[in-house]
Amino acid sequence: xxxxxxxxxxxxxxxxxxxxxxxxxxxxxxxxxxxxxxxxxxxxxxxxxxxxxxxxxxxxxxxxxxxxxxxxxxxxxxxxxxxxxxxxxxxxxxxxxxxxxxxxxxxxxxxxxxxxxxxxxxxxxxxxxxxxxxxxxxxxxxxxxxxxxxxxxxxxxxxxxxxxxxxxxxxxxxxxxxxxxxxxxxxxxxxxxxxxxxxxxxxxxxxxxxxxxxxxxxxxxxxxxxxxxxxxxxxxxxxxxxxxxxxxxxxxxxxxxxxxxxxxxxxxxxxxxxxxxxxxxxxxxxxxxxxxxxxxxxxxxxxxxxxxxxxxxxxxxxxxxxxxxxxxxxxxxxxxxxxxxxxxxxxxxxxxxxxxxxxxxxxxxxxxxxxxxxxxxxxxxxxxxxxxxxxxxxxxxxxxxxxxxxxxxxxxxxxxxxxxxxxxxxxxxxxxxxxxxxxxxxxxxxxxxxxxxxxxxxxxxxxxxxxxxxxxxxxxxxxxxxxxxxxxxxxxxxxxxxxxxxxxxxxxxxxxxxxxxxxxxxxxxxxxxxxxxxxxxxxxxxxxxxxxxxxxxxxxxxxxxxxxxxxxxxxxxxxxxxxxxxxxxxxxxxxxxxx
Numbered sequence: 001x002x003x004x005x006x007x008x009x010x011x012x013x014x015x016x017x018x019x020x021x022x023x024x025x026x027x028x029x030x031x032x033x034x035x036x037x038x039x040x041x042x043x044x045x046x047x048x049x050x051x052x053x054x055x056x057x058x059x060x061x062x063x064x065x066x067x068x069x070x071x072x073x074x075x076x077x078x079x080x081x082x083x084x085x086x087x088x089x090x091x092x093x094x095x096x097x098x099x100x101x102x103x104x105x106x107x108x109x110x111x112x113x114x115x116x117x118x119x120x121x122x123x124x125x126x127x128x129x130x131x132x133x134x135x136x137x138x139x140x141x142x143x144x145x146x147x148x149x150x151x152x153x154x155x156x157x158x159x160x161x162x163x164x165x166x167x168x169x170x171x172x173x174x175x176x177x178x179x180x181x182x183x184x185x186x187x188x189x190x191x192x193x194x195x196x197x198x199x200x201x202x203x204x205x206x207x208x209x210x211x212x213x214x215x216x217x218x219x220x221x222x223x224x225x226x227x228x229x230x231x232x233x234x235x236x237x238x239x240x241x242x243x244x245x246x247x248x249x250x251x252x253x254x255x256x257x258x259x260x261x262x263x264x265x266x267x268x269x270x271x272x273x274x275x276x277x278x279x280x281x282x283x284x285x286x287x288x289x290x291x292x293x294x295x296x297x298x299x300x301x302x303x304x305x306x307x308x309x310x311x312x313x314x315x316x317x318x319x320x321x322x323x324x325x326x327x328x329x330x331x332x333x334x335x336x337x338x339x340x341x342x343x344x345x346x347x348x349x350x351x352x353x354x355x356x357x358x359x360x361x362x363x364x365x366x367x368x369x370x371x372x373x374x375x376x377x378x379x380x381x382x383x384x385x386x387x388x389x390x391x392x393x394x395x396x397x398x399x400x401x402x403x404x405x406x407x408x409x410x411x412x413x414x415x416x417x418x419x420x421x422x423x424x425x426x427x428x429x430x431x432x433x434x435x436x437x438x439x440x441x442x443x444x445x446x447x448x449x450x451x452x453x454x455x456x457x458x459x460x461x462x463x464x465x466x467x468x469x470x471x472x473x474x475x476x477x478x479x480x481x482x483x484x485x486x487x488x489x490x491x492x493x494x495x496x497x498x499x500x501x502x503x504x505x506x507x508x509x510x511x512x513x514x515x516x517x518x519x520x521x522x523x524x525x526x527x528x529x530x531x532x533x534x535x536x537x538x539x540x541x542x543x544x545x546x547x548x549x550x551x552x553x554x555x556x557x558x559x560x561x562x563x564x565x566x567x568x569x570x571x572x573x574x575x576x577x578x579x580x581x582x583x584x585x586x587x588x589x590x591x592x593x594x595x
Contacts, residue, residue: 080267080296082306085258088296089148092256094156097248097328109256110244111158113142114236117165118262118353118464121514122300123314125506126476131517133319135163135342138260140317141307143326147317151310158258159328160240166341167239168232168355170545171207173538174560175357176364178227179203179454183398196561200224202401202416202452205357207231209269210459211409212564219413220566228561232355233259233266234275237293238559239339242280242552247331252277252291259297262467265459270294274562280554299469315479332551338544347515353463358387358400358456365389365398367535372397383461384408386452400454405461412455465510473498473506 088109095108115138117131124134141147142158149157182198206212206227215222230238237259241252259266269275276290298306307314321342330336351359366372371392378385383404389397403412460466471479474497498506549556 080270080298082298082302082309084296085298085306086152086309088256089156090153092156093154094159095250095254097159097331109156109254110248110250111156111256111258112240112244113158113161113258113260114164114233114240115161115260116233116262116464117163117347117514117517118467118470118510119260119300119303121465121510122262122470123303124513125510126471126479127315129315129319131513134513136319136321137314137317138303139322140319141303141312141314144317144322145326147307147312148310150312157326160330160340162236162240162339163341164232164236164259166339167236169537170541170560171229171232171235172355172357172360173541174229175205175227175454176361176538178229179361179398183453196228196557196563197224199227203227203454205454205456205458206562206564207355207357208263208265208458208460208464210263210265211457213265213268214406214409214459215413216564216567219417221418222413222416223564223566225416226564228563230275230560230562231269233261233294233297234269234562235560237270237275238280239548241277241291241293242554242559243332243335243339243548246552252281256295257293259294260300260303261297262300262464262470263460264299264468266299267297270297272562279562280552280558282554299467300471301469301475304471304475334547335544338540347517349515352402352456353465353511353514354404354456354458355464358402358454361400361454362387362389362398364538369397379408381408384411398453399451400456401452402456404458404463406459409457409459412457462507462511465514466507470510473502476506 089111092107092109095110097110115135120131120134120138123129123137124131127134127137129137139161142161143149144157147157149155178199182201182203185198202225204215204222204225204227206229209231212226215226229235237257240257241255244250244255245252259270270292273290275293277293278290304314330340347353347356348359362374366374366389369389369391373390375388375390376385377388383402385402387400387402389399391397403409458464460468545556545560549559552559
């Protein structure tokens with residue numbers, strides 16, 4: 001398990017469920033004479049009621065439970081850390097993509113990495129630099145001569161470092177298409193017998209793995225509403241492994257993909273069985289273990305730990321583009337300008353800090369309806385917002401919403417829960433609106449959340465810039481004295497814990513870095529040019545996706561879509577320790593991915 005992953009640090013942590021094997025109100029006092037057993041379920045007669053310590057529930061406790069995090073997930077998460085990156089780089093020599101493999105036995109790996117914009121924003125805020133310079137810093141560390149290549153057993157580094165914003169553009173385009181398809185097909189879409197049926201309305205975003213994990217384990221009734229689309233992280237992995245495997249003639253198992261993300265839950269996503277080469281390989285052998293599209297995920301803070309482990313100071317690296325000698329050409333010339341684009345698009349603050357899925361849906365429909373306007377209505381807090389696109393004649397075109405944070409998500413899923421039929425003889429089935437009472441204010445005056453065509457759902461309050469793996473304000477204060485201005489005066493020798501106001505100020509600083517991406521022009525585009533840009537960009541994305549499917553010989557749905565399943569807790573079931581351990585080992589080895 002990553003050393004920095006703990007429940008205390010995570011604001012996207014799913015709190016223990018009712019079925020937790022260590023209920024917080026009955027935690028026993030530890031006895032130093034008795035060896036600790038993580039598989040033991042404490043009984044009431046062992047509880048010492050006096051002076052109980054604060055509840056401490058870790059993923060070690062969860063190894064015997066699937067009420068919150070399954071044992072298999074805990075094992076798979078533990079395999080993803082900065083130490084695993086170092087171990088892999090030192091175990092497998094780097095394959096030179098411009099020539100022959102670097103070792104005669106062909107036991108090398110092609111190392112590739114993808115970085116999210118929220119990670120760059122966190123580093124930019126930490127070191128007081130622009131996001132573009134933060135991108136240069138990451139490139140220099142992962143691929144440059146003064147970074148990872150300067151040390152280690154093999155001197156290996158990453159051949160390509162791509163921006164997940166590139167494939168996010170594809171997800172944005174496809175999200176708008178999915179909403180359009182849903183509106184056109186009506187409720188009959190749920191009867192679709194295909195492998196990837198059109199989601200029920202309202203379509204709920206699926207890019208946040210914390211939200212997906214929560215839905216699968218606690219609210220399976222919302223699964224038909226989840227978008228079929230993979231996240232940008234997952235699609236980037238699928239894209240890179242399929243294209244490079246085809247172009248270079250190497251198996252996916254020899255392409256090692258590292259994703260650097262703001263969120264610990266992305267490790268869970270990378271471990272999903274649905275996100276392996278078995279979903280897109282046309283001639284995969286049943287005897288071979290599936291290979292993950294994303295082999296390892298580390299967070300922003302783990303990136304800092306990775307640099308520290310190799311004795312590299314990130315802010316001391318050259319904050320400029322890599323030399324040409326360290327930038328190999330991409331093997332597919334048609335795809336190269338798309339996937340290796342370093343043009344950082346300026347983010348609109350209206351799009352939020354989580355990728356702008358909802359905003360793209362609204363602006364796409366606005367481009368189709370000239371003269372329409374987006375009307376915003378805030379809910380009970382800043383993380384609940386409703387949007388209505390109103391036509392020039394004043395009629396609503398489409399309604400959508402944003403729900404961030406688990407407390408707000410709980411309100412959303414309650415509204416989507418189907419009504420139960422009355423058990424009274426002769427009684428009619430109660431309607432959802434009657435059972436739930438009056439429409440809440442968060443839904444606006446026009447109706448309940450079921451009126452939405454699309455809802456952007458994220459587990460973290462404030463969005464993805466506030467992910468659990470981002471640089472904390474305490475760490476940033478040590479790294480950069482410029483952050484001192486956010487803090488109140490500390491007592492001599494007693495650094496204070498950040499107050500809520502200081503935490504908000506720090507998050508605002510990260511958000512500012514996220515929204516201040518360098519753009520090609522400082523002037524604001526007109527509404528007409530913005531609409532034309534959306535249409536032109538979507539057209540280019542579709543051309544690339546079609547080319548991708550044609551060259552790999554795989555149908556686009558198999559490359560782009562995924563599935564979800566209800567996860568049932570095994571708490572209280574008769575599972576022997578040996579049988580459970582065997583299941584965990586089997587699942588961990590089944591996922592594979594080069595570990």
